[in-house]
Amino acid sequence: xxxxxxxxxxxxxxxxxxxxxxxxxxxxxxxxxxxxxxxxxxxxxxxxxxxxxxxxxxxxxxxxxxxxxxxxxxxxxxxxxxxxxxxxxxxxxxxxxxxxxxxxxxxxxxxxxxxxxxxxxxxxxxxxxxxxxxxxxxxxxxxxxxxxxxxxxxxxxxxxxxxxxxxxxxxxxxxxxxxxxxxxxxxxxxxxxxxxxxxxxxxxxxxxxxxxxxxxxxxxxxxxxxxxxxxxxxxxxxxxxxxxxxxxxxxxxxxxxxxxxxxxxxxxxxxxxxxxxxxxxxxxxxxxxxxxxxxxxxxxxxxxxxxxxxxxxxxxxxxxxxxxxxxxxxxxxxxxxxxxxxxxxxxxxxxxxxxxxxxxxxxxxxxxxxxxxxxxxxxxxxxxxxxxxxxxxxxxxxxxxxxxxxxxxxxxxxxxxxxxxxxxxxxxxxxxxxxxxxxxxxxxxxxxxxxxx
Amino acid sequence: xxxxxxxxxxxxxxxxxxxxxxxxxxxxxxxxxxxxxxxxxxxxxxxxxxxxxxxxxxxxxxxxxxxxxxxxxxxxxxxxxxxxxxxxxxxxxxxxxxxxxxxxxxxxxxxxxxxxxxxxxxxxxxxxxxxxxxxxxxxxxxxxxxxxxxxxxxxxxxxxxxxxxxxxxxxxxxxxxxxxxxxxxxxxxxxxxxxxxxxxxxxxxxxxxxxxxxxxxxxxxxxxxxxxxxxxxxxxxxxxxxxxxxxxxxxxxxxxxxxxxxxxxxxxxxxxxxxxxxxxxxxxxxxxxxxxxxxxxxxxxxxxxxxxxxxxxxxxxxxxxxxxxxxxxxxxxxxxxxxxxxxxxxxxxxxxxxxxxxxxxxxxxxxxxxxxxxxxxx
Numbered sequence: 001x002x003x004x005x006x007x008x009x010x011x012x013x014x015x016x017x018x019x020x021x022x023x024x025x026x027x028x029x030x031x032x033x034x035x036x037x038x039x040x041x042x043x044x045x046x047x048x049x050x051x052x053x054x055x056x057x058x059x060x061x062x063x064x065x066x067x068x069x070x071x072x073x074x075x076x077x078x079x080x081x082x083x084x085x086x087x088x089x090x091x092x093x094x095x096x097x098x099x100x101x102x103x104x105x106x107x108x109x110x111x112x113x114x115x116x117x118x119x120x121x122x123x124x125x126x127x128x129x130x131x132x133x134x135x136x137x138x139x140x141x142x143x144x145x146x147x148x149x150x151x152x153x154x155x156x157x158x159x160x161x162x163x164x165x166x167x168x169x170x171x172x173x174x175x176x177x178x179x180x181x182x183x184x185x186x187x188x189x190x191x192x193x194x195x196x197x198x199x200x201x202x203x204x205x206x207x208x209x210x211x212x213x214x215x216x217x218x219x220x221x222x223x224x225x226x227x228x229x230x231x232x233x234x235x236x237x238x239x240x241x242x243x244x245x246x247x248x249x250x251x252x253x254x255x256x257x258x259x260x261x262x263x264x265x266x267x268x269x270x271x272x273x274x275x276x277x278x279x280x281x282x283x284x285x286x287x288x289x290x291x292x293x294x295x296x297x298x299x300x301x302x303x304x305x306x307x308x309x310x311x312x313x314x315x316x317x318x319x320x321x322x323x324x325x326x327x328x329x330x331x332x333x334x335x336x337x338x339x340x341x342x343x344x345x346x347x348x349x350x351x352x353x354x355x356x357x358x359x360x361x362x363x364x365x366x367x368x369x370x371x372x373x374x375x376x377x378x379x380x381x382x383x384x385x386x387x388x389x390x391x392x393x394x395x396x397x398x399x400x401x402x403x404x405x406x407x408x409x410x411x412x413x414x415x416x417x418x419x420x421x422x423x424x425x426x427x428x429x430x431x432x433x434x435x436x437x438x439x440x441x442x443x444x445x446x447x448x449x450x451x452x453x
Numbered sequence: 454x455x456x457x458x459x460x461x462x463x464x465x466x467x468x469x470x471x472x473x474x475x476x477x478x479x480x481x482x483x484x485x486x487x488x489x490x491x492x493x494x495x496x497x498x499x500x501x502x503x504x505x506x507x508x509x510x511x512x513x514x515x516x517x518x519x520x521x522x523x524x525x526x527x528x529x530x531x532x533x534x535x536x537x538x539x540x541x542x543x544x545x546x547x548x549x550x551x552x553x554x555x556x557x558x559x560x561x562x563x564x565x566x567x568x569x570x571x572x573x574x575x576x577x578x579x580x581x582x583x584x585x586x587x588x589x590x591x592x593x594x595x596x597x598x599x600x601x602x603x604x605x606x607x608x609x610x611x612x613x614x615x616x617x618x619x620x621x622x623x624x625x626x627x628x629x630x631x632x633x634x635x636x637x638x639x640x641x642x643x644x645x646x647x648x649x650x651x652x653x654x655x656x657x658x659x660x661x662x663x664x665x666x667x668x669x670x671x672x673x674x675x676x677x678x679x680x681x682x683x684x685x686x687x688x689x690x691x692x693x694x695x696x697x698x699x700x701x702x703x704x705x706x707x708x709x710x711x712x713x714x715x716x717x718x719x720x721x722x723x724x725x726x727x728x729x730x731x732x733x734x735x736x737x738x739x740x741x742x743x744x745x746x747x748x749x750x751x752x753x754x755x756x757x758x759x760x761x762x763x764x765x766x767x768x769x770x771x772x773x774x775x776x777x778x779x780x781x782x783x784x785x786x787x788x789x790x791x792x793x794x795x796x797x798x799x800x801x802x803x804x805x806x807x808x809x810x811x812x813x814x815x816x817x818x819x820x821x822x823x824x825x826x827x828x829x830x831x
């Protein structure tokens with residue numbers, strides 16, 4: 001008993017450290033190739049050939065080192081899994097088709113989003129079980145919640161394997177998803193991600209992952225295009241969370257505006273939980289920017305927006321998807337919220353039958369409207385259900401089914417998967433005016449041609 | 454940390470090979486083999502379920518200093534004694550069935566086993582387990598192990614652990630006290646007076662315990678979706694394995710492989726070099742020769758000449774010899790690897806053992822030239 005208590009105390013202590021311990025670090029490596037500064041209209045000389053020539057759906061003028069043909073290019077074709085397993089017999093005495101769900105910690109900053117994601121997943125599996133034909137095994141979802149310790153998700157991914165899950169879904173936090181992904185390579189269990197925006201997640205060359213959630217690359221390119229090219233704003237400041245999601249998430253935007261000839265004047269951090277932004281406001285006042293780009297959770301960015309306006313900052317406000325949240329609007333106040341522009345995934349007011357029927361079913365089941373986390377989770381679960389039904393209870397054949405997806409039409413809309421199984425379908429941007437958000441397709445942003453654009 | 458092999462031992466080993474290699478020595482019959490800087494594999498002897506292996510997948514293999522062969526699989530650890538495999542499972546106290554890595558403490562004969570849930574010491578038939586809740590192990594998922602002097606280095610999913618084998622005390626190296634941005638450690642190897650750490654997304658860390666200094670080796674272009682220039686540093690920041698011997702560091706990645714001799718980097722990728730696949734699971738250095746496990750078979754290289762072994766679609770063993778400026782020479786072998794997905798390797802001067810996704814292979818080396826001689830020559 002005494003030992004259990006001690007362990008609990010230790011876990012809590014480490015847990016607290018897990019959330020609060022992140023510190024930005026300078027890159028101590030000096031052996032790097034500086035990217036040339038090119039004229040904004042300098043064309044790319046890079047060849048785009050292969051089965052999947054549209055890595056990350058990067059517009060040609062935003063490609064890194066675009067005046068150089070790289071020595072070696074990855075993901076022009078998809079990495080196959082060359083190991084055995086496809087002919088392994090199904091386990092005897094199978095009573096259900098087990099699928100794992102890795103949720104964020106129930107008491108952490110992603111808990112509300114995780115709860116919506118879980119609802120989307122559970123609805124998909126409930127519907128699949130309700131539609132089950134005679135003789136078909138039911139699906140069984142095994143949910144495990146992450147804890148804020150570094151590496152906790154790795155242990156959970158092992159537990160999923162111990163529980164003989166056929167695949168699993170999760171999660172939102174980039175740290176947790178990364179460590180779980182490394183485990184699935186060893187346990188050979190497919191992972192579907194419906195909510196992690198970390199651009200580097202799928203860049204790890206592990207052919208056991210598909211992500212249906214457009215990541216921060218898509219949002220960064222769209223915001224850069226809107227700010228620099230459409231609205232011709234030149235002096236840009238970034239205010240972002242001091243966290244791995246903040247550091248990694250905003251990077252595509254920062255790189256993109258630099259490649260468009262207008263590097264950010266300041267990239268200023270705040271910590272999750274901050275409520276006063278006096279220092280950041282003072283720095284931004286001094287920079288006198290045309291645009292402030294927020295990257296962080298709605299509470300912090302909402303408060304920062306209000307304090308910037310109160311200090312007389314007149315710059316246009318932009319942000320990533322998390323500012324399309326009632327909490328941001330409430331805390332930013334009318335002055336901070338009016339005119340804000342954000343990159344977003346799709347128009348939640350769309351009226352196509354797939355979406356409206358899903359919204360109706362979700363509301364009937366849970367008594368509330370689905371958000372994007374619920375919707376992408378539902379789509380991810382539906383994809384996985386279809387793959388399991390087609391492949392049978394064999395992890396390797398399920399992997400093959402999932403990784404053969406090029407396109408998918410879900411409740412969230414059209415999806416197009418690139419050479420790393422990332423959804424690179426066009427996204428939208430949202431503007432908040434007169435007390436409501438309006439949504440617009442990305443305009444004049446040159447991206448890969450797909451069936452839908 | 455591996456020892457540097459002695460030439461005298463090699464001569465003895467070569468004599469033994471000449472005695473027990475009864476199969477037709479296809480390499481010896483061809484004079485072109487003689488100018489290779491490392492031995493060829495003449496034949497494979499494969500082991501699977503029929504021989505007592507509990508699962509298809511074999512993660513790691515090593516021969517201990519007492520001659521006993523140790524094997525880590527998806528379903529437990531095994532040792533081979535008198536030609537028979539003996540299983541050590543969770544029923545025997547192993548902390549988890551999936552054994553990912555192993556290292557022997559040559560001074561005591563203890564075998565350390567890294568699993569997906571904890572670290573295990575096998576000593577005189579007894580297992581002692583270490584987990585993140587009852588020891589200083591940073592995380593239960595153990596990907597790599599090495600022993601240097603009195604320290605056991607443990608690569609885990611959430612940091613590098615260092616167990617002082619004399620005092621039993623632990624030190625943890627992670628994002629709080631090193632230059633790591635994230636503590637996603639995948640591999641560790643001792644290198645005389647320093648330790649190289651393979652970090653997932655963080656390249657390679659070089660640590661000097663005496664000075665406490667950490668140094669980063671990173672991919673210079675800082676971009677994952679291409680490699681801007683060859684030979685400019687680690688081929689990628691996503692390191693899957695690191696190994697060191699005789700002053701040479703090898704980096705395995707899923708984007709190709711790299712070599713660092715202390716002053717210069719070299720990189721190899723598929724289609725740009727004889728490396729058969731970018732997906733490199735494991736490297737075992739022997740002298741200055743790397744034995745490379747990929748998802749397309751096994752390769753042996755000194756950096757210039759390559760010999761690749763794979764099983765073709767008919768199940769036949771294929772050997773490909775690539776010399777600079779010459780067309781690839783392809784030979785059919787009398788035996789084949791059990792599977793092309795090579796996860797672990799152990800090599801000395803006379804034999805190689807290969808852990809694959811579908812069984813274990815014992816490879817008999819040609820006696821034409823020893824790896825030790827190559828190391829001495831270079």
